[in-house]
Amino acid sequence: MTPTETRAAIEQLGLRPSRALGQNFLVDQNIARLIVGAAGLRDSDTVLEIGPGLGALTGLLLDRAGRVVAVEKDARLHEFLLGRFGKRRKLELVHADALDVDVAQWAPFKVVANLPYSISTPLLTRLVESPARPSLMVLTVQREVGDRLAAAPRTKDYGALTLYTRLYYDVRRAHRVSPSCFLPAPEVGSAVMTLRLAPHPLLEPELEAPFKQLVRTGFGQRRKMLRSILPKSELGDWVKPDALDAAMARLGLPMTARAEELSLAQWLQLTRILVVPSPPAARPSS
Numbered sequence: 001m002t003p004t005e006t007r008a009a010i011e012q013l014g015l016r017p018s019r020a021l022g023q024n025f026l027v028d029q030n031i032a033r034l035i036v037g038a039a040g041l042r043d044s045d046t047v048l049e050i051g052p053g054l055g056a057l058t059g060l061l062l063d064r065a066g067r068v069v070a071v072e073k074d075a076r077l078h079e080f081l082l083g084r085f086g087k088r089r090k091l092e093l094v095h096a097d098a099l100d101v102d103v104a105q106w107a108p109f110k111v112v113a114n115l116p117y118s119i120s121t122p123l124l125t126r127l128v129e130s131p132a133r134p135s136l137m138v139l140t141v142q143r144e145v146g147d148r149l150a151a152a153p154r155t156k157d158y159g160a161l162t163l164y165t166r167l168y169y170d171v172r173r174a175h176r177v178s179p180s181c182f183l184p185a186p187e188v189g190s191a192v193m194t195l196r197l198a199p200h201p202l203l204e205p206e207l208e209a210p211f212k213q214l215v216r217t218g219f220g221q222r223r224k225m226l227r228s229i230l231p232k233s234e235l236g237d238w239v240k241p242d243a244l245d246a247a248m249a250r251l252g253l254p255m256t257a258r259a260e261e262l263s264l265a266q267w268l269q270l271t272r273i274l275v276v277p278s279p280p281a282a283r284p285s286s
């Protein structure tokens, strides 16, 4: 939608765009086309759109995907979308909080969304953690979240969100988006990120939980050395000081290493070394 059409729709609805709901509507059609184009949609695809708003992306998604599920929390916007697109058979409009819906019901699916900034991190975490992980996500997020997703080790943005996401997804920044592309303009810039599901898991399923515990604990006190945090934490039962020292030496890490110094590959290796498989159950003697 153009800025004029968007203003008219906002006025027609008597809407005062809510900051809490991250209601910044996209008015730059080139960016809308770029976002939808990045999803490489086909007729066989189901797309989940979170926060369709006034439908800036929804119309383009309907032109390309076989099925579009659009989950909007604001009742007035949901009603507006029913009026604007209600007759399109491949569209399912859902009036709900995206944090409350079970996305697995639409699997397999892709996600394309200009995420409401207030929930971008919890929502992203839920999608990444879902057993029905989307095969591809094209997400517009505030620049700071984009920086965290794309961060390299030894930078301030590198952290648990970076590593949890990269455990499953290849992450790229496709485009930077200026605040002037939205109405009203947000205070910060945005980034379009593509997250493509890795073809093969990087870690054995039984090691995912320990990996996340290690990462979360390590970054919980990111300025401290791992050897002064991990063995003293609740992980102390299985992260013994000697075993951690030996693991760090095997990985060529200095004993002073802090969480942000380890690459994803090193976190994966550290998990594998520290989690000793339990011995097979004793066989009954014949």
Ligand code: SAM
Pocket (backbone or CB within 6 Å): 020, 021, 022, 023, 024, 025, 026, 027, 050, 051, 052, 053, 054, 055, 056, 057, 071, 072, 073, 074, 077, 096, 097, 098, 099, 113, 114, 115, 116, 117, 119
């Ligand atoms: N997709 C539209 C666009 O590109 O112009 C709107 C994007 S706007 C950044 C975010 C949208 O998410 C708003 O329509 C807002 O009402 C909706 N929203 C906010 N919180 C939500 C939630 N928890 N669940 C579903 N939708 C939500």
